[in-house]
Amino acid sequence: FVRIDMEDYAHCQITLDILKKLRQTYSYDNVGTVIQAYLFRAEQDVKDLKGISLRLVKGAYQESPTVAYQEKKEIDNNYMRIIEEHLLSGSYTAIASHDHNIIEKVKEFAEKHHINRNQFEFQMLYGFRTDMQLSLAKEGYKMRVYVPFGNDWFGYFMRRMAERPQNVAFALKGFFSK
Template structure:
């Protein structure tokens, strides 16, 4: 009960615009520096290089979402373009994740698509890949519609499917052939559209992972759950699915020992590396996901 209350508090805080605005002035505090790789591109590239040297590949995410003006969206687009250019020039093994609400999705759909095309053109120039992050349920269908539109021109773009949504299995079937990151889900969604029970979410998660792997499509399994990871290994082995067809993904700052262990076993292990000064919403969702993360954050705060 207490854990559920705590989760709701953090999820509500993640969407509080006043707190998000204030957090930009605070800097990386309250343990956030342990899970956010700095506030500039230079800081992020340095972290990526360090991770690459340990045998880990990465994806960078310039934090920010739900912008309210075209100017903010254009600035975010330009920043993502510069991030791709910096990755290419640095020669690091890393791709990019973006949120379309940061690129103006709530302002104007065609404006957002235009910004996405600019980012994808830059990524193509550097032979790189861009993942469209899935946001809350209200943005799910429009995200998938835009993905399909972009895939008509670009093959270097994919998205994310959240296992807690009832629609997830059908979406995975319809997106056969498109690289997907499969996750459990981190937003607070209504019981009318999403599973609320952990066991049901886990069951659906394995169902969509197996569906996508069996389709022969490249699959990113984003989870810190060692039970899920063990099941994926076993399933891939039994079904002769090559390790080149899938990868594991985890968040920067979490379960680092397991990340290194998977890489040493020969699996592709990708670290999701967020950066930037708009870190508050991301950090609150990480605290909401697991009660252990709260203790983790407090430990980081008091060790400063």
């Protein structure tokens, strides 16, 4: 399986166009992408991508108020909306979040709607919330831990740090534990 990552808003439509071409023109069913909840278009994109494995994230780039929610509460609300939409459609969903409130809401939603744990996974960055990663795995949830690599691995890592000040504490704790 190959997941095409999503960058800033300027690259959003072209990324979705590439995904569509790979899936329709070349019949690659083993490819998906990422949808960023802070974009106003996210809910419609999730509906349009029903049946495709998606990685759902809050979003980490500084975007214009003309294309993206700016307030944490609005982003969190939209994030839960798109997670619920994608799970209810029966589509495989990767929930990439270190936010314990979001994770608890997803667990409750999945239980309430009898969504099989094989239909979704949680994803977190290496070194962040290690205790929660282990706890989710022990509870029987799929838990994917990822490590950035490539030319811009440091930029990627720093964007994750900048998302929430708590991330710095999580990372430092992870690096210096054991």
